[in-house]
Amino acid sequence: MKILLMTAHPDDADIMAGGTMARWLAERHDVSSAIFTRGEKGHDDPSMTSVRVAALREAEQRAAATALGGPRLMYLDFIDGELDWAGAALAEAATRLIRQERPDVIVTHDPFAGAPAYRVPQLHPDHRAVGAAVVDASYFRAPGPLYYPAQGAAGLAPHRVREILLIMSDHVDHVVDISSVFDQKVRAVREHASQFGRHPDLEGFLRGLAARAGRPFGVPLAESFKRLTLS
């Protein structure tokens, strides 16, 4: 199975689906993680520059990926914090990547989340923007030959995605048991030291997240998704 994760920032996929990635990789599936920005604004120290943050986070992301079993990493180099202004370019890039990579399954942000829970991760507009662009591209742009004929002329055939798993969703209906790979997930998230280096109990936080995700499904430690079946 070919799986493509499409998320806004370094660490999004590792926190929400790192265990699932580790399981897929252990099962020898083809797993790629495309990150739309370098997360270059994600630092609290005003003496840092975006260029330095981008380099730091790229190294962290590489180490995290190694901890999970080595998904292929790709960057689309949109501007951190400005994805919801990227409109047409974002739609085109999402469609192009899907046609290039031709995944069976896509993992992305839930663009529909928000009400009624208004969970904090959904407050970041980059998450909503990537989710919307990727879901739209999967549903009708990538499979439609009349969308972006220049991509077709460049040899990128239309592609139909079978299934989308939405992270950060308020409408969860699918969980993956990550009990056997939980330690790998903790190691991966810990590699994002610029984001979590000062967390007093990162393992406890991730354990609580996984336990809460699994409880309604009778799974000890889980990652949860909203599953959309497209074909």
Ligand SMILES: [Zn+2]
């Ligand atoms: Zn994010």
